[in-house]
Amino acid sequence: MSFTPFLFFDGNCEEAIDFYAEILGADEVVKTSFAEAPPEAGMPPDARVMYSHIRIGDHMLMASDILPGQSYAPQASVHVTHYAKDAKDGRAKFARLAEGGEILMDYQETFFAYGFGTCKDRFGTHWMIMIAKEEE
Template sequence: MQAQTYLHFNGNCEEAMTFYADVLGGEITQQMTFSDAPESSLTFPEEVMDLIMHSTLVAGDLVIMASDYLNQKEEFNSGNNFAVSINSFDEDEAVTVFNGLSEGGIIFMPFEEAFWGGKFGMLRDKYGVQWMVSLLDESHA
């Protein structure tokens, strides 16, 4: 079983996923707008046709899926109910990811030694998504 994260954005999904692909060294393997949906599917408002209906980012074993938020029953709420957790055994990689994601964001916990071993840091990026980055020590292998 694998855990995958699905993120919703408020009109800037394409920008955010491109940013994540760059920081994480991955690639966007699938991306479609609402206008790409078959005509037989649900009818979407004209103002969302250029927004992202689905995007998939693959970076090694990490898969992140996302879309622009479209829900007429509930307002968009920027990323306060989850965090994406990234684990690495490579310190350079962990530092690069943490520093990249923190650009323009808010660091809640600096990336530093953790009492359980390795290093750990928490942040909210410039898109409102919360991240936890862990450098695992060999006892977690």
């Protein structure tokens, strides 16, 4: 059994999921818009993303846009953790995710990790990028 994060966006899910797929090296990217839903589903004929995911090996990150008119707050109290291949890979991914966002804790070696940092990306998603000392 596993847990899969499901992120919500307000009209920029496609941009965000493509950004994450590029940075994290996704093996698979799936996107379906509300307009692609069957008519009987009653979804708005909107280009917003109804469902998407990226897959990296056995792991997935799922995402969707909210329906137009729904209230929205970015993922403020949740951080998505990504374990990098090594400290150099972690530093590169962290730097890309932090572009246009906010660094909360600069990527650095800690007592528990060869590399660890937290940031909020330009889409409002919080990330923890790390390479734990027992992983390398």
